[in-house]
Amino acid sequence: MDLYDRMTNPMHHLSNFKSRVYLADASNTTRCEAFPTTLTKAAIKWFNNLPPRLVTCFDDLARKFLTRFLIQKDKVKHAPSLVEVKQEIDETLQDYMERFNKACLEIQNLPTNAVTIGFVNGLKEGPFSQTISKRHPTFLYEVQERIEKYINMEENS
Structure with a gap:
């Protein structure tokens, strides 16, 4: 069972805990x-x-636990929240892509064009962002095809 650190839904944590201890027939x-x-x-x-x-x-x-931590329950995220996902100065393209993908998974019914625009706009200044701005991709697969070469370059340098 994962430890509760205030970042996830406390109701899910409590429910998970209860099911485990009740199965074990634990006393109060x-x-x-x-x-x-x-x-x-x-x-x-x-x-x-x-x-x-x-x-x-x-x-x-x-x-008492729920009263204190219920404000931390899962928040619904929407496509505009991708604007907040930016590649950090020392972050590799691979790490940024993974972090961006995780952010996308938190959004239901995410339009494909929002993913492409969000990813490109979040890139830090560098060789990949320069090349992609010259020929802006329309589809996500275009970004994925072009990024592999730059990821390999970063890994080899």
Whole structure:
């Protein structure tokens, strides 16, 4: 089970935890003691700062957890959010492409032209961005065909 670090949906984390401990027929006390072992970073800090004896049962702990972290639930992303994905100064084309692809996977019903435009606009200044700006691609496969040569050049330099 992944540790909860405040970046994902707390309802999914709690549901995953509950299904595991209920299958193990864990007692209320065991659930309360085991739950903090699934937390990390800000979430474990929150737990460690709970006043003693504030939590009376696991359901109480679960409610407090959700109350604190529910604002972190999954947010719907749209195509314009790709504008925020920019290639970093020291980032390779390969790493940028992977990070950009992950950002695309978070968007449902993403238009293909938005992917192409977003990827090209996020490129840092360099040989690949210069060549692609001379003959702007219409389709994503055109970008993919042209990028391989530049990725190989980066890896060999």
